[in-house]
Amino acid sequence: MLIFSILFLLLSNAVSSSSNKSILYSRVAIIILAYCILLCWVSIYIDALDRGIAVYGGLFHLTSTSQIFQIFILLLSAAILQLTAFYPRKVWVEEYSTISKIFRNKFIYNRGQIINKNGEQFKLIEYPLIILFTVTGAIFLQSSSDLVSIFLSIELQSYGLYLLSTIYRNSEEATGGGLTYFLLGGLSSCFILLGISLLYANSGTTNLDGLYIITSLSEMASLANTLDTYTMEYIDSSLVILSVGFLFKLSAAPFHFWSPDVYDAIPTIVTTFVAIVAKISILILLLELVHYTTNSYFALQYSWSICLLYSSLLSFIIGTVVGLRQVRIKRLFAYSTISHVGFILLALSINSIESIQAFIFYLMQYSISNLNAFMIIISIGYSLYYYINENKEFTELKDKNNSPIQLISQMKGYFKINEYLALSFAITILSFAGIPPLVGFFAKQIVLSAALDSGYVFLTLVAILTSVIGAVYYLGIIKQVFFDKSEYEINPVLIEKDLKGFEAGNEEAIRFKLANIVLSSYLTITISMLTLIILLFIFTPKEWLNLANILALILWNS
Template sequence: MITLSILCLLFSNAVTLRRDMSILFNRIAIIALIYCFLHEIVSLSLINKGIGLHGGLLHVTNITQIFHIFVFLVCILILQLTSFFPRKVWVKEHSSLKDLFFNNFIFYRTKIINKMGEHLKIIEYPKQLIFVVSGAIFLMSTNDLVSIFLSIELQSYGLYLLSTIYRNSELATTGGLIYFLLGGLSSCFILLGSALLYANSGTTNLDGLYIITSISDNINYCGVWYKPHYINFSLLIFSIGFLFKVSAAPFHFWSPEVYDAIPTIVTTFVAIIAKISIFILLLEIVYFTSNSFSDFNWTFGLLMSSLLSLIIGTVVGLTQFRVKRLLAYSTISHVGFILLALSITSIESIQAFVFYLMQYSISNLNAFIILVAIGFSYYFYVTDNKEHKELLDKNNSPVQLISQLRGYFYVNPILALSLAITIFSFVGVPPLVGFFAKQMVLSAALDSGYVFLSLVAILTSVVGAVYYLNIIKEIFFYKPEYKINSLLKDRKLLGYIYNNNDILIKNLYFKYNNIVMSSPISITISSITLIILLFIFMNKEWLNMGTILVQILFNN
């Protein structure tokens, strides 16, 4: 279905002349992803312990299926940002069900609903996004060194193109080029690790590699050709390439630059999808090889990366004044927690890993969607701040500085509260979902004897709260610098109400405060915020799913 939708979008993009048709292509992509989502849910009950496809190149298990479903869901939510116009007119007198179904409200739409916004003119966007999704889906299910490399490159090339898809943006082109060059470097590490693994084990199939590593302590008499530590070293090099891709320290230096340079709508996708697929691949590799080497284990490299990510993501984040750079360092810090849970490989830690990855992806998605919504909500506001007026690439990333959020609570209280709840979840304030995720990781680390790393994680969480709370301070404790545009303040805008037979019923006047966020964005933000806020009342299903997945993995 994914391949078919890519081909359809490819052909339709080639023959269309109108670039503003992008909104329809995005909706087609959503329909294709909904089909894939439903297909995975139906097939979830058919597969028990896993099934090998294409001669062992792919391996579908319940864990990969659950994360396929999760990736499809996240992508559908991200595509909503470009599948509907960001603003609408809401008039109380024309809001009954009867009026909505039997009458049409027509008004001057181009400026109000942002019909000519650049994100609605890029017809290639949904096609590239589905390319990345297909790479992510293959990567999660892959079971061979060859298919790993093909999948990671399919995913990465799509992300490079997405980063530079705003062809008129100099900043986005710069960010995409940095991403491409350093992504190519990380692919070299993956390729080198794969070559060393093949040279030592004689197989590209991961099942064969797992068998060799599980009996490596007993076959030291085999002769000169086989050395267990050679595979250990190869896996360490192999993992460095993936740590580059997920921006874990000390290989993190590209992500703040790229996140900040590319448009916010694209950052939303780049920051989330690439990490989910790579972590699920690493989960299987770590689980099957972590207990195979008696003295030095390659997963020690993941622990060191976890420690550095926690420290660097927190300390360097304290100096940031740009929103997306701060969110990049926040991501590096949270990657530290995910790597800590991944490296321990106990039942409790893998459960914490699955839960943390899911909740952080959802919280991060909410933060970026709110940032995009805040940018759209500044439509009828003006500012005298010279720094805000002279921002580069302002059309594609309206909110770039933390100071732009100053006093936003007085502009839109509900959106400001949603952002505050998401930020408090990042901090780990109970009873929000982020608190339970951090508590599960720390509990698993302490149970396994990682006391020092647990102390570092706790301290960095406390220090990291400083830069999160700085955003809260800006939003709630200052008066806004933005003023309503004097041209719109007292102006009455004219709309027309027609019935289904296109007969004019009446003229309707509305003011600037009748222009609100469109329903898809509002519903998405409110739903995710309620999940974050009310997790304590609906935690059973989510935690039970994690427990079942881990039991299936360990019983295999």
């Protein structure tokens, strides 16, 4: 469905001469993703004996886990596409917003200036196309069961992300960030290709099922001192090299150095997609790799997944300590992501039923929280358009049109401007910090409980300590938003300006104030839903935890 949709959109793009079709294309892409969600939901129970189904000659393996996360990726992508499918602001006048008025009359006003109709994000026809390409690669990757399909899928996903990073052609910062991402992404692809080559050279097969069988045979042979053809150490070394390439893509320490620069340089709308969707598919693939190559009755002391534990430890330390010095909001979120990737890798490396449940739950809740945080930052930028700030540091910021909020200090006193958006932001930030009773606290608790049960006491202590230290920069953001004095003032030109609209068929002017210009419904509804999920999880934990538990049991029993 995705591939056919991409082809049809490419054909329609080729015959279209107007650059105003971007919003239409984004809306069509959302409909495409919704239909793909329906297809995944219909086929979610087609699972032979809970072991999955191999398709296309074994290149892909469909399981309950892959189907659930396909739906999850499609939902997140549809939510992100809203940012380019609808205008960010609207005029809301109570007497002209009743149901009868909406259907009978048309309220006309200066849409170009008020709703940001001429924003650059609404002129990029290629944006929804590239997102569909990237989503296709992500879905292929998490279902891959062959070394060839893994490499092709990761490259299909990565090429789309490189193009997204540089799609704002007039932004020097975005071009530089995209080039950095491309060069280091190419380096990580070299590691992945080298690991794949070594695995094929030693095993003689590209199919992961065959590799899993050889892994188990190698472990048995090592104990019996027979079968010298395959050595587990060789396969482990190859998988370590393969995982280095994936850790580059995940921006996990010590391969994290590209992510703060790239996150900060590219437009915030693009950062939202790059920071969330790109990681999920890789982690789901790693989940199956770790499970089927280390879950053996004859497991040796050494396993390639130990490198994930070292990466987890470094991610805890670097993501927390370096994050304390950040003054730019997206760089801070980049280091926050590195710290949270440490929790995900810790749960991934343990490989028990409890840890797999913790991994699935943590990945889903953090993706939702991260999406909410970025959407709130974007909304704050949209809500400040009729305010002015004489601070020289703010006026000299580069690329302000594409990333209005770049510094943490730009949100000083924002609570006095929009208390509801500020409260939503505080709830999301406190969830990142792991403050009860928010969903982030329970996610960290489940991961740490699984780590303690498996004997990883030192890593658990480091995770707890770094979480406490990391709360410092999270609480620092909340302090500036709620307790510092705002430096923003309403533009006096707009205060004096006569804002008016007209009702279709009626020449009498309808006057409205700045307070009637509000954020669009898609932003407010999406942020409200995500915030309520984070806030009210304690009242409805059963569905999430049961889902994670069932997927963990299915994977473990297969």
